[in-house]
Amino acid sequence: xxxxxxxxxxxxxxxxxxxxxxxxxxxxxxxxxxxxxxxxxxxxxxxxxxxxxxxxxxxxxxxxxxxxxxxxxxxxxxxxxxxxxxxxxxxxxxxxxxxxxxxxxxxxxxxxxxxxxxxxxxxxxxxxxxxxxxxxxxxxxxxxxxxxxxxxxxxxxxxxxxxxxxxxxxxxxxxxxxxxxxxxxxxxxxxxxxxxxxxxxxxxxxxxxxxxxxxxxxxxxx
Amino acid sequence: xxxxxxxxxxxxxxxxxxxxxxxxxxxxxxxxxxxxxxxxxxxxxxxxxxxxxxxxxxxxxxxxxxxxxxxxxxxxxxxxxxxxxxxxxxxxxxxxxxxxxxxxxxxxxxxxxxxxxxxxxxxxxxxxxxxxxxxxxxxxxxxxxxxxxxxxxxxxxxxxxxxxxxxxxxxxxxxxxxxxxxxxxxxxxxxxxxxxxxxxxxxxxxxxxxxxxxxxxxxxxxxxxxxxxxxxxxxxxxxxxxxxxxxxxxxxxxxxxxxxxxxxxxxxxxxxxxxxxxxxxxxxxxxxxxxxxxxxxxxxxxxxxxxxxxxxxxxxxxxxxxxxxxxxxxxxxxxxxxxxxxxxxxxxxxxxxxxxxxxxxxxxxxxxxxxxxxxxxxxx
Numbered sequence: 001x002x003x004x005x006x007x008x009x010x011x012x013x014x015x016x017x018x019x020x021x022x023x024x025x026x027x028x029x030x031x032x033x034x035x036x037x038x039x040x041x042x043x044x045x046x047x048x049x050x051x052x053x054x055x056x057x058x059x060x061x062x063x064x065x066x067x068x069x070x071x072x073x074x075x076x077x078x079x080x081x082x083x084x085x086x087x088x089x090x091x092x093x094x095x096x097x098x099x100x101x102x103x104x105x106x107x108x109x110x111x112x113x114x115x116x117x118x119x120x121x122x123x124x125x126x127x128x129x130x131x132x133x134x135x136x137x138x139x140x141x142x143x144x145x146x147x148x149x150x151x152x153x154x155x156x157x158x159x160x161x162x163x164x165x166x167x168x169x170x171x172x173x174x175x176x177x178x179x180x181x182x183x184x185x186x187x188x189x190x191x192x193x194x195x196x197x198x199x200x201x202x203x204x205x206x207x208x209x210x211x212x213x214x215x216x217x218x219x220x221x222x
Numbered sequence: 223x224x225x226x227x228x229x230x231x232x233x234x235x236x237x238x239x240x241x242x243x244x245x246x247x248x249x250x251x252x253x254x255x256x257x258x259x260x261x262x263x264x265x266x267x268x269x270x271x272x273x274x275x276x277x278x279x280x281x282x283x284x285x286x287x288x289x290x291x292x293x294x295x296x297x298x299x300x301x302x303x304x305x306x307x308x309x310x311x312x313x314x315x316x317x318x319x320x321x322x323x324x325x326x327x328x329x330x331x332x333x334x335x336x337x338x339x340x341x342x343x344x345x346x347x348x349x350x351x352x353x354x355x356x357x358x359x360x361x362x363x364x365x366x367x368x369x370x371x372x373x374x375x376x377x378x379x380x381x382x383x384x385x386x387x388x389x390x391x392x393x394x395x396x397x398x399x400x401x402x403x404x405x406x407x408x409x410x411x412x413x414x415x416x417x418x419x420x421x422x423x424x425x426x427x428x429x430x431x432x433x434x435x436x437x438x439x440x441x442x443x444x445x446x447x448x449x450x451x452x453x454x455x456x457x458x459x460x461x462x463x464x465x466x467x468x469x470x471x472x473x474x475x476x477x478x479x480x481x482x483x484x485x486x487x488x489x490x491x492x493x494x495x496x497x498x499x500x501x502x503x504x505x506x507x508x509x510x511x512x513x514x515x516x517x518x519x520x521x522x523x524x525x526x527x528x529x530x531x532x533x534x535x536x537x538x539x540x541x542x543x544x545x546x547x548x549x550x551x552x553x554x555x556x557x558x559x560x561x562x563x564x565x566x567x568x569x570x571x572x573x574x575x576x577x578x579x580x581x582x583x584x585x586x587x588x589x590x591x592x593x594x595x596x597x598x599x600x601x602x
Contacts, residue, residue, distance in 0.1 A: 040593065041592065041593035042593060053593065056590050056593050059584060059590075060584065061573075062572055062573065062574055062582060062584065063568065063570030063571060063572060063573065063582055063584055064570065064571070064573040065568070065570065065584070115574040115575050115576050116573075116574050116575030116576070116578075117573065117574060
């Protein structure tokens with residue numbers, strides 16, 4: 001059995017492959033396992049599954065069996081989701097374990113432990129402010145060379161001569177998927193956006209995300 | 223049955239707590255983490271720290287358990303049982319070894335004490351009063367510079383009862399009687415194999431009973447062709463020596479018995495388990511390194527047997543392991559047997575600021591066990 005003490009917990013397979021690719025690119029000095037709940041023995045690959053599994057994982061920290069943990073979830077939208085609601089939910093789960101939200105966010109959200117355990121990281125997609133999901137983050141990080149093609153995808157989706165089958169909140173998903181369908185290797189996951197250098201690595205939001213990841217998984221924190 | 227566990231000031235377990243125990247408990251942890259010490263503490267708890275038991279434990283570790291009068295003063299020697307205390311020396315303050323349940327006053331306590339002479343007024347037959355000195359035990363806290371220290375020892379307390387172990391008294395004749403409370407039945411399976419003669423006498427006490435059938439069924443877990451078992455005197459042993467008994471096994475299709483020892487460690491190990499579990503009725507059954515000699519394919523069946531027997535005989539089982547296979551097989555049975563509580567706890571060292579290095583327990587109940595066995599999270 002592989003030993004894994006640095007974990008990035010995500011909602012599902014799309015996020016898993018995306019963040020695996022992103023972390024590869026970052027060249028961190030430590031190995032990080034990116035996993036949705038079911039890969040770790042949780043019951044469901046959903047946002048709820050992430051929340052349910054969080055205490056079990058954090059309980060492995062006091063004796064060093066788990067060194068670093070961060071979570072990426074979608075804010076989704078009101079009335080059931082939204083940034084504020086998601087933040088409050090996570091805070092309710094981790095505060096009995098003596099983690100409290102730091103007022104000094106490093107890119108993403110940081111929870112500090114009262115008794116010296118490593119910081120616990122939270123990123124609420126897209127940008128720790130607005131409603132949305134991973135695709136909304138991507139939309140804000142499109143490379144300048146790709147912008148024209150992306151804009152075209154947006155207009156195609158917007159001008160569909162048929163009634164859309166997707167819900168309005170999934171419109172960005174449709175736009176990003178359409179744009180990705182016109183790339184070198186259509187039909188793969190969102191991770192191709194990183195592999196094919198379709199993202200603007202200098203964009204503010206991209207930089208925020210990687211700074212946050214570097215902070216959580218920096219080896220000297222362990 | 224203990225519902226929780228607290229161990230204080232005992233070897234490296236300075237302040238160790240397990241909030242929840244089950245009927246069957248598996249203890250995991252790295253080498254030298256202290257998991258075997260938990261078993262040792264439970265042996266001492268069950269045996270009420272009886273002197274004979276403490277001597278046996280000291281001998282297992284090559285530690286001192288008597289004062290050697292022949293050693294000249296000035297040479298640095300340890301006092302008997304000093305190694306039992308955290309830091310391998312007697313505490314300066316009054317800090318006893320504590321073994322018991324959380325928030326339960328009935329815990330076993332072992333104090334290091336000094337013997338001092340105390341004045342007592344005695345009245346003889348003619349009514350004359352006379353002051354005599356009698357030795358009493360006091361802890362270092364009560365010790366003042368004025369009194370003459372006659373000796374040192376241990377004071378053992380449990381449920382309001384107490385008994386002394388005096389380091390100066392080495393005669394085996396009268397100290398053996400000192401005991402408090404009734405000891406709890408306790409069987410301990412060490413990592414090495416138990417002597418055949420001991421197993422033979424355990425066999426004698428269950429022969430021709432229902433328990434004998436249980437033993438035979440257990441043997442079939444490893445060797446389905448197993449038919450029967452007996453202990454016989456070893457004829458190859460020299461006449462001058464004491465009687466040595468060995469186990470012989472009847473195997474299906476073979477006309478003559480074969481020595482059990484020729485069938486591999488697994489058979490010997492499982493025989494130990496089943497022969498030693500009956501005397502543990504109503505008490506503890508402790509296994510150091512469960513997986514020793516047992517291939518992973520048979521471990522699940524052995525856990526099933528242990529869960530079943532533990533419930534039937536009202537035994538609380540504690541086992542240690544290094545093996546992931548053992549954790550998996552334990553978890554599977556613990557989850558399947560919803561009626562019997564199985565708990566796994568990991569012994570490790572804190573990385574928190576307030577108690578860095580302290581030996582702590584991380585408990586996995588059945589739900590957490592399920593998660594953890596499905597995952598890559600390091601449990602051991």
